Amino acid sequence: MNKTLSFLVISVGFLVLLACSKKAEEEAEEPEKTYEAVGVVYSVEPEENSIIISHEQIPGLMGAMTMRFAVKDKSEFEGIAAEDSVKFTLSVGEGEYVASGIQKIE
Secondary structure, eight states: HHOOOOHHHHHHHHHHHHHHHHHHHHHHSOOOOOEEEEEEEEEEEEGGTEEEEEOOOOOTBSSSSSEEEEEGGGGGGGOTTTTOOOEEEEEEEETTEEEEEEOOOO
C-alpha cells in the first residue's frame, strides 16, 4: 500500500508541475498586437534599422512621447526624413516595438 500511495503522490506532483509550466509558457507567448499611430519623425537611422518618432497618444498602449522604433524593412525609410509628419502601424510583441507601413502625411 505504501508503494501505491507513493506512486499516487508522485503522479499528482508531476501533474501539478506540468500544469504550472504550461501556464507559464502560455503567459510568456503573448500574441503580437498592432496599433495605428501618428507622429513627427525626429530621426531616420537606416544603419540601425530604426526610426525615432515623436508620436501622439496611442490609445490602449501609451501616452505621447518620443521613442525609437525598430524597422524590419529598410524600404520603409524611402521618402521619409526628419520633421516629416507620418502615420504608421506599430506592432508590439515580446517586448519589441516595430514600426511598419510608414507613410508621410501631407
